[in-house]
Amino acid sequence: MSNQPAHLPARPNRATTPELQFVAPGVWALRNVFVNLFFVRQAPSTGPWVLVDAGLPGAAGKIRQTAEALFGPAARPAAILMTHGHFDHAGALETLAAHWDVPVYAHPLELPYLTGRSAYPPPDPTVGGGALAWLSGLYPKHPYNVGNRAHELPADGTVPELPDWRWIFTPGHTPGHVAFFRESDGVLLAGDAFVTTQQESSLAVWEQRQEVHGPPKYFTCDWDAARRSVERLARLQPRVAATGHGIPMRGQALLQELTELAQHFQELAVPAQGRYLPDPAIADETGVRAVPPPVRNPRTPWLLGGLAATIGLGIGIWLKQRDGARKRYKHRGRNRRHHFDQPATGYAADIDPFTPVDETGDWFPGPQHL
């Protein structure tokens, strides 16, 4: 959607951003292969912290390690908050909730998928194009079950443990999707209501090309609701948006592209046809009640090609991470420019998390920059 003017520096990409990124005071993003999760601490720096979303299956160790790097040995959150329960956001949820023995909060319409009561509406592999979309039919669909650790987010919009934040109902991508917003400085954790990379394209995901896009198409089961959710988020005029996929965005580029997405959602985000068009999936507090019939997948012959591309992508990411880990090891002690490059090796709690650490001092662009 964006055309980067030639005179501006290139936007950040996978190669130029660390896995653990400082997003805003008290907010860190951890990239888990192709999905993001967040650590959010309530001020002051001794305040409670929560985990927002729980990454891919198998990510529990890495998430705990990162929490300890940020908050100290045996760090344990006060709660886990879920934007929604797709497998790439809830993969390590059961393990972490049990290990930490903490409550898990989600919208009442999302709880069926976190308490084993219902599977999500089936993904629509005919929309979006790209290998990741074609393969969406193979993604795990079983509901997670955190049992009686699951709780409803408070109906009044407040967020447990984080009095500075409120939750915003943003259904469409899933029936009970929510975003989290800190009004005082305009920080938005948008989940998959919109994302900052083109999630259906394996190349864009690999590069983490930074631009505002609608929700990942293959999982979105109510396009009308998804449009209204993006409009709602655009009206908040966020200054920083950290989403489920892609590198966080801020300032003018974010506002412009998010406004454009809200105004032209139909053209920019909604597929021309698909299983959930024109009719959405119907769901309630018990889970999915009705889904439209599947549509024939015109791309089936390409599925094998998609599979090959995705395996290639996986190997590429693995090699890159292995390479990156080696490099980090080699440069340990010399490359200290960014504290959070080395979450596993440095205990960062001695750095006041409420002081912007970026040397440009531009974490929170004033109105003159917006």
Ligand SMILES: [Zn+2]
């Ligand atoms: Zn999702």
Ligand SMILES: [Zn+2]
């Ligand atoms: Zn996602």
